[in-house]
Amino acid sequence: MKIAVVGTGYVGLVTGTCFSEMGVHVTCVDVDERKIEALNHGIIPIYEPGLETLVHKNMKSRRLHFTTRLEEVINDVDIVFSAVGTPPDEDGSADLKYVLDVAHTIGKHLNHYVVVVTKSTVPVGTASKVKAVIQEELDLRGVNLDFDVASNPEFLKEGNAVKDFMSPDRVVVGVESERARKLMARLYKPFMIVSDRLIFTDIPSAEMIKYAANSMLATRISFMNDIANLCELVGADVNMVRKGIGSDTRIGKKFLYAGCGYGGSCFPKDVKALIKTAADLGYPMRVLKAVEEVNADQKIVLYRKVVDYYGGDEAQLRDKVIALWGLSFKPETDDMREAPSLVLIDLLLKAGALVKVYDPVAMDECRRRIGDCVTYCPDMYQAAEGCDALMLVTEWKEFRMPNIDTLQHKMRGRLILDGRNILDGEELKLAGFEYHCIGK
Numbered sequence: 499m500k501i502a503v504v505g506t507g508y509v510g511l512v513t514g515t516c517f518s519e520m521g522v523h524v525t526c527v528d529v530d531e532r533k534i535e536a537l538n539h540g541i542i543p544i545y546e547p548g549l550e551t552l553v554h555k556n557m558k559s560r561r562l563h564f565t566t567r568l569e570e571v572i573n574d575v576d577i578v579f580s581a582v583g584t585p586p587d588e589d590g591s592a593d594l595k596y597v598l599d600v601a602h603t604i605g606k607h608l609n610h611y612v613v614v615v616t617k618s619t620v621p622v623g624t625a626s627k628v629k630a631v632i633q634e635e636l637d638l639r640g641v642n643l644d645f646d647v648a649s650n651p652e653f654l655k656e657g658n659a660v661k662d663f664m665s666p667d668r669v670v671v672g673v674e675s676e677r678a679r680k681l682m683a684r685l686y687k688p689f690m691i692v693s694d695r696l697i698f699t700d701i702p703s704a705e706m707i708k709y710a711a712n713s714m715l716a717t718r719i720s721f722m723n724d725i726a727n728l729c730e731l732v733g734a735d736v737n738m739v740r741k742g743i744g745s746d747t748r749i750g751k752k753f754l755y756a757g758c759g760y761g762g763s764c765f766p767k768d769v770k771a772l773i774k775t776a777a778d779l780g781y782p783m784r785v786l787k788a789v790e791e792v793n794a795d796q797k798i799v800l801y802r803k804v805v806d807y808y809g810g811d812e813a814q815l816r817d818k819v820i821a822l823w824g825l826s827f828k829p830e831t832d833d834m835r836e837a838p839s840l841v842l843i844d845l846l847l848k849a850g851a852l853v854k855v856y857d858p859v860a861m862d863e864c865r866r867r868i869g870d871c872v873t874y875c876p877d878m879y880q881a882a883e884g885c886d887a888l889m890l891v892t893e894w895k896e897f898r899m900p901n902i903d904t905l906q907h908k909m910r911g912r913l914i915l916d917g918r919n920i921l922d923g924e925e926l927k928l929a930g931f932e933y934h935c936i937g938k
């Protein structure tokens with residue numbers, strides 16, 4: 499089978515690479531010439547565990563190709579995936595510009611039957627729009643041919659993307675014809691050997707499933723953050739509460755961790771987009787609005803704690819040296835979209851603090867985003883050196899058991915703020931640190 503994957507970002511590159519690993523002939527397409535040139539030289543534009551090896555292996559086997567020219571591959575494939583970005587528009591709705599651009603290109607060049615599958619996260623009704631755009635282009639050319647659209651939302655997690663794609667919990671495919679269903683079932687068959695986790699739905703349901711899933715996960719996080727903040731007021735420990743409620747099988751253990759807010763390329767924008775879709779239809783998504791509000795507040799919790807430490811006076815932060823451990827929105831990725839670290843850095847700099855940062859992989863991405871307004875340090879201890887306060891923002895494994903002697907020796911102050919509840923607070927307190935985390 500031959501497929502094209504349009505959009506070679508986190509989702510497209512992983513999708514294309516994993517299909518090629520299963521023996522499919524894949525061409526990944528992107529409008530970003532630099533990205534495609536780099537990929538053709540074996541340079542991977544993102545950090546994702548296991549991805550580089552698979553890309554190199556499948557390029558060598560000539561099953562994985564990269565191009566900027568969709569028109570050159572469209573008539574040689576059975577399925578075209580569209581995995582381009584759907585960033586939030588100013589009003590919070592998903593911006594479908596890139597998705598519809600791809601549809602125009604397909605319609606302008608298509609000469610045979612294909613299934614056009616949207617993998618990007620898109621609002622209900624987008625597949626119909628894609629179909630209409632392709633049909634419009636075909637009509638303009640006077641071409642009469644059959645094609646199908648389908649929706650196959652992606653559930654991979656950055657940092658675990660290859661594993662998630664290769665062994666998915668489920669694959670949701672929304673189809674409107676038997677022909678498309680059969681083709682999609684054949685494509686995903688190699689992933690279903692152990693158990694069949696392919697769920698076919700109608701297209702609007704598939705589109706909705708993705709938003710509902712991300713909104714549910716974001717809701718669990720904001721709910722736990724709200725509970726954590728209350729725990730602090732009543733003297734309870736959110737970690738104990740988490741264990742207590744998570745052992746109820748109706749609730750489950752996952753996604754119950756309190757912290758300094760969710761970020762990333764998906765939760766913030768998908769929650770916004772679902773609120774907007776509902777608003778356009780006259781329905782207020784009250785729960786999700788609260789989820790957003792709690793999260794925006796949670797991203798500044800560490801800042802509030804450091805200000806509290808200095809007597810509630812922001813002016814006291816002037817010339818203080820604050821170290822940040824972790825910049826990416828979560829571990830095992832260099833993605834900093836909507837990362838809490840960016841909010842914290844901004845507030846600290848505005849208050850006149852000097853900010854030192856370290857992240858195992860996101861330093862280049864941070865520099866690309868905010869330039870040299872912070873000091874980039876080659877390791878976690880150099881970031882801590884001379885600092886008055888240390889904020890742990892991303893729960894990278896290497897931060898879990900820091901050498902306390904080294905910290906005592908390097909830090910000027912004694913304040914440690916653990917935004918992910920992963921440090922041993924008792925041990926730090928015994929060593930003379932003032933330790934604060936979330937929800938205790």
Ligand SMILES: NC(=O)c1ccc[n+]([C@@H]2O[C@H](COP(=O)([O-])OP(=O)(O)OC[C@H]3O[C@@H](n4cnc5c(N)ncnc54)[C@H](O)[C@@H]3O)[C@@H](O)[C@H]2O)c1
Nearest residue numbers: 505506507508509528529530582583584596599618619652
């Ligand atoms: N990142 C994730 O963890 C994740 C997970 C599940 C779903 N999604 C969804 O998948 C979609 C893609 O997300 P991403 O994180 O991979 O985005 P990304 O920004 O990393 O990549 C998008 C790519 O599309 C390319 N592109 C834009 N217009 C194009 C066009 N007309 N033709 C060809 N290429 C074009 C861009 O150059 C870019 O390389 C989004 O809708 C997102 O919500 C993302």
